[in-house]
Every structure is written in C-alpha cells, then in structure tokens.
Amino acid sequence: MVLLQLVDIIADIFAQIGPQHTPSNEFVPDKFRSKWYLSPWQHAFEFVCYMSVLVPLSIWSYHRAIQHPMWINQRSVRPATTLDKVLGVGTGVSYVAIVYYKTLAPSMWRLPYALQPCHTLTLLLTILTVARGKMANLLFQVYVTMTWSSVLALSFPDMSDYEHLGDCINYFYEHVMMLLVPFVLWYTGRFDYIGSPSWIMFGFTFIALYHAAILQIVVLVTEINVATLMTPPAILKDIGIYYRPAQYMICFILHWLYNGVISVGVSSLATNPSSLVNAVPTPKRL
Template identity: 30%
Template structure:
C-alpha cells in the first residue's frame, strides 16, 4: 500500500510539472508534433529515476574503456600529423550541409517548432558540419571522437529514410529538404571514413556500447525532459511513431526502441561502415598497384 502511494505521488508530481497532455485515449497519431499521456506519468517518473542513472553511469564507464587516456584510441584521437587541405568536393559538401540545415532552421522558425532541431537527425547534421569545419590544430580529439561516435549511430538515418515521418511537413520545400538532409547525413560519413583528413578508429565493443549509452542518455534525460516540459513529442519520447507494431506494444514501446538501437549500433559500424571502409582501401591499393 505504501509503495502504491509513493508511486502515485511520483506520478502526480511529475504530471504537475509537465505539459498539460490529453489522456492516453486521445492520442492523435495524425500529429507528429504533440503528445498525450500514452505512457502514464508514473511510468515516466520511474524511467527518469532508474534509467537516467543507468545511462549516465554506463556512458562514463564505457567511455573510459573505449577512449580513456590509457587506450590506443585516445592516442589516435589526439595524434599530431599533417592534415591535408579540404578538397573542392568537401567544401561543396559543407555548403550543402549548411544550406540544408539553414533551410531546416527556417522551417522550424516559421512553424515555431525550433525545439525539434534537437531531433537526432538534425543534431547529426550539425555534428557533421562541426566536424568538417573544425580547426584541427585545436583540440582535435573533439571532432574525431564525434565522427567516430556517429559511425555507430548512422542507423537512425537509414531508418528515417525507410520509415519517413512526414505527417507535419506542410511547408514549401520541407519534404524535399527532409530527404536532402537525410541523404546527406547518410552519404557524407561514407565520404569522411575514406578521407585521409579524418581519423577512423577500428570498431570495438566498448565503443559500440559507449555510443549506445550516450545516445540513450541524449534520449533520456535530455529529450525526455524537454518533451515533458514543452509538450512536443521529441524523438517519440511521449508517443510512438505511427507504426502499427510499435503502437501495439503500448506503453513499453520505448524499451523496444532501446533494444533496436543497441542492436543497430553493431550492424551499422561492423557491417555497413567497416565493409565499406575496407572496400575503399582495397580499391585504393589496387589503383596504386596499377600505377606502378
């Protein structure tokens, strides 16, 4: 009885501090922006209490194992060596990335949904821009680490292209820019992983788990709390996407999404990115042999 009372108090407290969402039975799956109490306030509170410390601790733990000062990855990320100048193609890519991101910002400004710039795909576009324009002589670890983390999270872009959520893309050019942005953040890493200007760490279990828990931490508490405060369904923290199999899982849909994210980290980096990287190196070696 005392436990039930405490849980009810936790739910009531979180609900009082959150946006005034409609009840779960009023969930509108035609709307991708707003949410409802699809997940009960009590469950939201429990997830914040238990998942946030877990994600925080595991991010620190696997981060230290993956690229702590005692690791070879740390040495590679901080290595000092001449960095070739950016090619014309790379500069064109930067312009395209900045242009697409600028259009996204304009659309979000007009629709008063700037908070949706926190969506992982928009954050990924900004991350890649930062990586490509970063002055490598200053703190090279930052852009190198960001890029190598992104190699594990590329699956989000692939899924966004397979299951595009265009429910609230009504403005002129918004759908075109959606596909342009997602194609860029899919293709650009393929270009960067084979570019001698950038350092690529070999795939590792520790790095995969660090990337997963960092991604999970960005989801909760960051996006989770912003969603509860604003009423926006940022990265489906409040209501699942309009996909039947996820909706049918009910309030536990996020656990399915976390599990899928964990598994996706591995095939993205080990299967897609590593095989592509090896293929590029093979073609380069073959071209050098032919030139002799």
C-alpha cells in the same frame, strides 16, 4: 526505498512541467501534441532506470574506448580543405533550412522538432567538417555509430508534419548527406575511424542519454511529441505502456547490427584501399 522516493519526487516535477488540461499552445495539432499516454510516475521511473544504467555504461565504455591503440596514437586532425568547407556549407545549409521551415508554422510550434536526433546530428556534422583536436575526433567516432538513424529515416520516411515542398526535398537531401559526408571525411583522411566495440557502445549510450535525458524534458516542457517519447508510433502501439523500453531495445539491436557492418566494411577498405578503384573497369579492361 530511496529510489522510489526519488521517483515520486521526479514524477511530481514531470507532472508540473508536463502537459496540462489546457494546452499551452493552441496552434499545435492534436496528433502532434504531447499527452500522458504514460503516467508521470512511469515517466519518472523509466527516467531513473535509464539514468542508472546508461550513465555508468557510458563512463565505462568511454574509458575502454580511449584505451584503443588508434585513439592513443591518433594523428592530428588536418586543417579543413576546400572540399571539407564545401561539405560543411552543404550540411549547414540543410540545417538552416530545417530551422527555417519549422519556424513557418503558426507560433513556431514545430521548432522543437529541430531537436530531433537526425537534425542535431546534421548540425554536429557541419561542425566536424572544420573542427580540429581530440574532441572533434571523439565526436566523429560517436557520429558514425549513429548514422543508422539516417538509413532508417530514408527507408521509412515520416513526413507527416512536413507542409512545404522545400522541406520535403531537404528531408531526403539531409539524410543522404548524413551518410555521404562522414564517408568522404574518412576516405580523404580528415579522420580515422576506429569502430571498436567500446566506441560502438559509447556511441549508443551517447544517443540514448540524449533521448532519455534531454528530449525527455523537451517533450514535457514544449508539449510536442518529439521522437515519440510521449505517445508511441503506430508500429509500437500494440506493445502498450512498455513501448519505450521496446524502442530502446530495438535501437540497441539495430545499432550493433549496423555498426558491425560498418566496421567490417571500413576494415576491408583500409586493408585494400584500391578496392573502390579496382571495382570500376578502366577503358583498357572493356
């Protein structure tokens, strides 16, 4: 009963800050505008449900994660090398390009899309190329678990709102760098990748809370359908009003499948670090 009253209160707030009959920005094309595909009450109900599950799960998985021997006995993150700084410039330029191209739209209506998870992760990756300390190590562990989003973006590119050639080129450059840079940071010894089940779960709760809490408010206030949180993508339209729980479930499955492969691959390379070199024949072998 108390939870339902809380849902009613949040629903009223969402209705007030969300899309109204008169659009707040007339320049936003209709297909990108936030609309009440779901009722404010359902938005509020899902919000309470996600918070009730994800917050405790995040706390639990975090406390389990930091008990891992590799975390307890972690070495200091080495100072940034020239290579690290070059990689940081490479990802930083990409993020600046993202923001620049999105500000070119009339009234800068595309700017909220800079908060899309992949763009936010690009900014985080830029920071990780030079950051030090336990927090940097924690964010690296979390970052790696979420790189499946880049694989998905490259496999099924959605550039429906991209209008400039440089923006389109940067789309692919950004997502390739999202996969390449963390591998280089690990392979060159800047970070040690843990990849335990607890860290994988914590990574999922991290990005899921970003969606369910921060982006939920963004799509309401800006009236831009960031991360399809207001209206479903074409592939999920047939599911109807339950598309968001289905979306989270699909992401949960992909998250575990992808990170399972990453953990096995990293373990294999760590056990036999010369495997990459041995895989390439030397002139004597040819």
